[in-house]
Amino acid sequence: MTTQDWVTLDRKHCWHPFTPQDEWTDLSQTPLMLESGKGVWLKDTEGNEYIDGNSSIWTNIHGHNHPYLNQAIKDQLAKVAHTSYLGFAHPLASELATRLCGFFPKNTLERCFFSDDGSTAVEVAMKMSLQSRLQSDQPNRKGFICFNNAYHGDTMGAASLGGVSAFFDRFAKLGLPITRARCLQDLHALSEKELSQITAVIIEPIIQGVNQMTPWEEGMLKELRKWSENNGVHLILDEVMTGFGRTGEMFACQHEDVTPDFLCLAKGLTAGYMPMAATLTTEGIYSTFLGSRENTFYYGHSYTANSLGCAVAMASLDLFEKEQTLKKVQGKTKTLSLLLEEHLAPLLQVYQIRQVGLIAGIELREKDSSPFHQELRVGNAVCLEARKHQLLTRPILDTIVFMPPLAISIEEMELAVQAIATSVQAVTP
Ligand SMILES: *Cc1c(COP(=O)(O)O)cnc(C)c1O
Numbered sequence: 001m002t003t004q005d006w007v008t009l010d011r012k013h014c015w016h017p018f019t020p021q022d023e024w025t026d027l028s029q030t031p032l033m034l035e036s037g038k039g040v041w042l043k044d045t046e047g048n049e050y051i052d053g054n055s056s057i058w059t060n061i062h063g064h065n066h067p068y069l070n071q072a073i074k075d076q077l078a079k080v081a082h083t084s085y086l087g088f089a090h091p092l093a094s095e096l097a098t099r100l101c102g103f104f105p106k107n108t109l110e111r112c113f114f115s116d117d118g119s120t121a122v123e124v125a126m127k128m129s130l131q132s133r134l135q136s137d138q139p140n141r142k143g144f145i146c147f148n149n150a151y152h153g154d155t156m157g158a159a160s161l162g163g164v165s166a167f168f169d170r171f172a173k174l175g176l177p178i179t180r181a182r183c184l185q186d187l188h189a190l191s192e193k194e195l196s197q198i199t200a201v202i203i204e205p206i207i208q209g210v211n212q213m214t215p216w217e218e219g220m221l222k223e224l225r226k227w228s229e230n231n232g233v234h235l236i237l238d239e240v241m242t243g244f245g246r247t248g249e250m251f252a253c254q255h256e257d258v259t260p261d262f263l264c265l266a267k268g269l270t271a272g273y274m275p276m277a278a279t280l281t282t283e284g285i286y287s288t289f290l291g292s293r294e295n296t297f298y299y300g301h302s303y304t305a306n307s308l309g310c311a312v313a314m315a316s317l318d319l320f321e322k323e324q325t326l327k328k329v330q331g332k333t334k335t336l337s338l339l340l341e342e343h344l345a346p347l348l349q350v351y352q353i354r355q356v357g358l359i360a361g362i363e364l365r366e367k368d369s370s371p372f373h374q375e376l377r378v379g380n381a382v383c384l385e386a387r388k389h390q391l392l393t394r395p396i397l398d399t400i401v402f403m404p405p406l407a408i409s410i411e412e413m414e415l416a417v418q419a420i421a422t423s424v425q426a427v428t429p
Pocket residue numbers: 117118119120122151152153154204209210238239240241242266267
């Protein structure tokens with residue numbers, strides 16, 4: 001088969017996520033067929049190579065085709081690929097749960113519930129929060145607080161918490177009682193009565209991803225933790241994007257010494273190898289599910305705690321230690337700031353550069369700082385152009401995302417940042 005054959009089959013039978021299919025199947029735009037990878041590089045079926053500039057949609061950590069991660073999967077595969085976690089346990093899941101809880105102070109996050117992806121990690125936290133209220137004489141606490149422009153996934157529950165109207169508006173009326181907030185001040189303005197009906201507040205800590213990579217003010221998370229404790233509201237941290245070193249700490253909440261009531265992990269958990277998620281919670285919340293069969297958390301999926309996923313997640317945590325990944329990220333973060341400053345900040349079309357750790361958003365606007373017309377789809381055009389300069393990434397509106405695997409080298413970062421600069425100038429002269 002040739003690339004063209006695969007493209008024809010794709011156009012005939014496949015349906016892509018979050019994708020206007022009539023544009024996708026437009027004959028003038030041939031999709032890239034990615035076939036293999038090594039380190040931060042991906043190769044298409046025509047033999048072209050590209051830097052994976054958004055870590056394969058924010059998942060990859062140590063690079064592709066990493067020998068140590070590959071071996072961990074092969075070793076597990078030689079034993080068994082998957083066994084039911086419903087009614088049975090397995091060694092790697094016991095070890096992984098212990099290791100994840102071990103990142104947090106004693107008597108805080110002590111329980112780990114596995115699921116499949118970021119959306120289900122959030123769904124689990126929501127259901128646990130709601131059900132724990134019913135089982136601790138607080139049935140009125142049914143509402144959630146979430147922040148404007150947030151993204152927490154796309155299953156019904158998780159989507160109800162989202163703040164991107166294109167994704168949730170048509171489902172919002174089917175959803176849960178949601179209070180939307182712009183910032184902490186909005187929470188302080190809630191009445192006693194409103195507060196008494198809230199079960200949890202959910203936030204992407206330190207930086208919102210889908211909201212064009214927008215960091216929160218320093219100290220905000222610590223304040224939110226205080227507020228939630230004072231008001232008996234659960235704090236759910238969605239670290240699906242920020243987890244596993246992206247921000248320079250293992251978890252973003254560690255920047256402000258905050259431990260939540262629920263922590264949602266996915267994308268980087270398996271270093272971008274397997275779909276798998278975990279929701280961590282406290283013994284206090286767990287205890288409300290004890291004492292009666294009726295209190296059981298009736299939730300789970302067929303592939304819960306998949307053995308291959310656990311194996312590669314464990315191996316990824318090994319690599320963080322062996323390769324001193326976090327320490328290196330701190331150095332690379334400084335280098336990335338310098339590169340962005342040197343190559344992108346001087347361009348008149350670059351309105352703002354936002355960076356936390358190895359997550360960067362480069363927002364483009366007209367030279368007079370007014371946003372580009374959305375129909376021009378400038379961000380999209382820049383990312384298409386960047387392919388010619390060996391960089392793959394996706395924009396969010398007119399913000400170019402650069403969020404490489406943590407394993408990226410200085411030379412590769414430089415190549416990628418130059419590719420963005422060249423492409424911005426080619427598209428918006
Ligand atoms: C990607 C993402 C999700 C959803 O994760 P999926 O694995 O796509 O279901 C949830 N929250 C945040 C912050 C994300 O970035």
